[in-house]
Amino acid sequence: MKDIKSFLSAKRQIDVNNLLNETMNHPLIIEFSGHHPDVPFEEYKKSLSHLRQYIKDQEACLRCPGLDDCPNQQKGYESILKRTETGIERKVRPCGKLEAQWREERRKRLIRSFYIPREIIEATFDSIAPNNDRYHVICEAIDFCTSVGENIHETKGLYLWGDFGVGKSRIAGAICNKLTEFDIDSLMVHVPELINELKDGIRDGSVNEKLDVYKKCSVLILDDIGSETMTSWVRDDIFSSVLQYRMAERLPTVYTSNKNLNQLQEHFANAKGDYDELKAARIMERIGHHVKPFHVKGRNWREGR
Structure with a gap:
């Protein structure tokens, strides 16, 4: 043994x-x-x-x-x-794959969007084709993100206006993605669809809850403002309420539009059955004084695809 x-x-x-x-x-x-x-x-x-x-x-x-x-x-x-x-x-x-998964999950938590095409919400500044006409706007958009990361309450919003298809929404989508690098949440919404959703909210009693989402997000991006049908309710109860709150809380808002600021003011004034220049001017005070406006130029990228 x-x-x-x-x-x-x-x-x-x-x-x-x-x-x-x-x-x-x-x-x-x-x-x-x-x-x-x-x-x-x-x-x-x-x-x-x-x-x-x-x-x-x-x-x-x-x-x-x-x-x-x-x-x-x-x-x-x-x-x-x-x-x-x-x-x-x-x-x-x-491992690298797990960290990449975490980054993507974090990005999704920080970025919310309603009615925005995937190609827009997934845009990055690196993915936007170089264009001399909008180069300075892209630089300003990147500076905006950096400023928000340093002190959100001291940062003016952006107002990007120009013709159809020049890349305004893509720049806005790239802003959403850049802000995730600073752990800043954002919400990008297509304005005409936003109005339709809030109308539905009146019927089911959720309109105030939905408005709070737009009021309180760190950075709100209103895409294609000025293309919605303007009524006194849209002007006085939606835009006035949301923008007043964000102005008071010093939360920056980014806008894209086919209208310049003067044209947007006329749009607000010309509400169906309630033309009112004074109310339009009051809303524009909550926009114009709190944004840097930029004319985005260039050819229509959709036609070039």
Whole structure:
């Protein structure tokens, strides 16, 4: 019996030594030891289980089947080796794919949009084709995002106006994405559809709740303002209410429009059955004094697709 126990013990020792030699000759461990030449061999021996799991995880990462099918002990985490006071330990950290997933989830949480095409809400400043006519506007839009990130309450909004298809909405969409770099939430909405939704809110009693969303978001982007049908209710109960709140709370608003500011004022004045220049002027005070207006020029990109 003693001979058998001795034999098995010796065999286990041989197996461990073979496994240790195999491990020490693995390229990943050779690379680690090259960066840590002061680590004695005994520490590698004591940390053999950590080393083996590290190799297994790293080899799995090289054949990565995607996050959903990640074979590592902790899905989405890659193994690294760390020198500690007690020896060599395997630690884990999020892999690049998991971090990318987190960034996308965070972006979706920070960006909300209603009735905005995907190609607009996913636009970035890098994806907008260079154009001398709108280069300065893009620079101003980037500066706006930086300013919001530094002090949102001291930042004026933007009023981007120009012909159809010159890229106003794309710039606005790129603003949404740029703001996520500063952890600033934004809401971009197509104004004519917004009005239709709020009309539905009157019928189901949710209009005030919906208005609060537009009032209180950090950065509100009103896309295509001036193309909605203007009524006294739209002017006095919607725009006046939302913009008054945002002005009082010093929250910046971005607008895109086919109308310049003078034309927009006439649009507000010319409400169906209630022409009122004074009320229009009051609304424009909540817009004109709190934005930097820019004329976006260039050819119609839709015609060039």
